[in-house]
Amino acid sequence: MMRVEASALAVLLGQWHPESGPAHRALSEALQRLIVDGRLALGVKLPSERTLAETLRVSRTTTATAYRNLVASGFLQTNSRTRAVVTLPATALDTLRPHCVADVIDFSSASPAAPGELIHAAFRAALDYMPRHFAGNGYERAGVGELRRAIADRYRQRGLPTGPDQIMVTHGAQHALALVTHELLPRNGRVVIEHPTYPNAIRVFLDRSARIIPISVAEGWDAERFSAANRSADLTYLIPEFQNPTGLTMGEDVRRSMRLSSPTIVDETLLDVEAGLHPFSPVTPLAAYHRQVVTIGSLSKSVWGGLRVGWVRAGTELIDRLVRSRNLFDLGNPVLEQLAAVELIAGGRTRDEGPRLARHCALNALGTALSTQLPDATYSIPAGGVGLWVRLAEPVSTRLANTAPDHGLLLAAGPRYGVGGAFERHLRLPFTLPENELRDGVDRLAGLYSEVLAGRTGHHPPSSIA
Ligand SMILES: Cc1ncc(COP(=O)(O)O)c(C=O)c1O
Known part of the structure; x- marks a missing residue:
């Protein structure tokens, strides 16, 4: 079961101290907010009352009473021998149930529907090709050669010489991120992130009990600040193209002037997801400037999340280590999915004009x-x-x-994209839904906004973000 260390919880809590009223009430309310909006996932074990009290520099009575309040309202479960575990009150689950069947517009996830014909064609070609693999045992721990070559070729076309032995195929970018983090980040290590950033990355780092160093990208990337923070960090995580959630792209001058001397994960999941009327001018991959960079990529946003195909590009020594450590969890991707991915990547289908223009219209x-x-x-x-x-x-x-669920809408709160309670004024709204749903969703959001300003609040389990 996942646990959150006291230091990581202190970062998530941010400025929770009350201006007036008892500290235990402010602490239980702050913890409840983290649970309700998903920053503390269901099933996570909290630190002991004593450790949390020491870390937050409050009395043991404050943490004990805060935990007791949360147990009473159904947000924690305890028994005398184990740590408190995050849960949700039965009433919250009951209120969600009707919305599972009603017409709910999901603004919490930003993932496109499948381009059906394209995927059918890729799998048809893959099925025809697959018998060439039947003589082998099918365990391709680093990925089938054809896909590793197709991914490496794409990097070469972008100006980054890459051999197939520098690629490992994964089940999407999240899998790649978790594997690389477990290999490179020591427990309690320091991780530099863009602030805001992709929420599931923050969860991976907190799972290693990392100390998170957030650097604002409100005005774009400050090369000096990132370089200085990177020097003393164990890991840095960057999304240089169409950054999630800000949509910003790192310019060529910043890429060149960043100094990245410690391990850095560059997440290129959104690379091909252009939304302009005209194609975007290509930018040099960060790994072409910096040897320390490990790049991860995926077909989830450029084609479809249901493919579950992603990859890592790194030096051959790290790829070998990742292949060995992967054995603990699984023994490779399915061959058929990988061969379909070859069709899509080698055929240049991740950058089709149709989806780009559809995104452009949806954004408008x-x-x-x-x-x-x-x-x-x-x-x-x-x-x-x-x-x-x-x-x-x-x-x-x-x-x-x-x-939002009371209005048939699912939203991911802004603070999920950051640490320390930041971004209470922000929401990430997707433009991956059909235009009529986008209009309906904004209608519902506007109604909801007026109600919330008038004082209404709700209790719903957080939705998962992708
Ligand atoms: C920046 C970023 N990285 C990784 C992922 C996860 O991608 P995948 O579905 O390939 O695991 C997402 C999904 O939203 C993302 O936005």
């Missing part, structure tokens, strides 16, 4: 709906990615996410 539809329904919200229009990082006039993001 979302922007138009926002300017009419939520005119106080502000955002920059990205050249690609899957969502808009919207700044609200009021800091009510968590309350919106908690109440």
